[in-house]
């Protein structure tokens with residue numbers, strides 16, 4: 351985390367006089383209010399990214415349509431870079447698989463400063479990714495989070511095989527199995543396309559987990575400042591189908 355971010359975060363959640371009176375939960379609520387206020391009082395580096403949750407979702411989907419159709423915009427990286435030296439206000443947070451074929455910035459035809467992307471094989475929310483997304487929402491004012499799974503996910507497939515056979519994967523890989531195990535276990539006995547069902551269930555489970563993640567994300571959802579949705583990237587044509 352850079353010095354600027356650290357300073358903003360510590361300021362946002364620094365105990366105030368009222369904090370000691372009203373307690374921790376209300377403090378977070380105040381923090382979110384402060385974040386909104388800060389957005390209004392200082393010019394955001396990308397004014398076009400100040401969107402409602404629904405408008406942010408529409409913009410993601412429009413970007414994906416351009417990507418699918420092969421008409422992605424040409425991005426001027428040089429001037430984008432210069433414009434963002436003072437800050438960021440991404441319009442969407444993405445929790446994506448680490449799979450090299452996904453690339454959220456391409457899939458939604460977006461530029462620098464647009465997406466706050468957290469990636470982990472199996473696209474499940476752990477403590478670190480929840481904390482990162484909390485930062486995006488509470489400090490940067492991000493109005494939308496998308497959990498993005500994809501076809502033929504190797505992490506989910508490995509978890510299915512490990513849980514089915516009772517084998518333990520080498521190294522740190524068991525932590526990925528643990529991350530997607532709830533979704534795999536929920537569909538394992540259903541038969542049919544176990545991999546496809548587990549990928550979908552994993553997205554749905556993690557959308558629910560982020561929506562209810564107390565105290566920051568759940569409060570933002572309750573105040574209609576944040577929407578959490580889920581989609582699956584189709585490898586064949588690049589389309590993202592919404593599932594939650």
Ligand SMILES: [Zn+2]
Pocket residue numbers: 447448449471472473500502503504505506
């Ligand atoms: Zn994957």
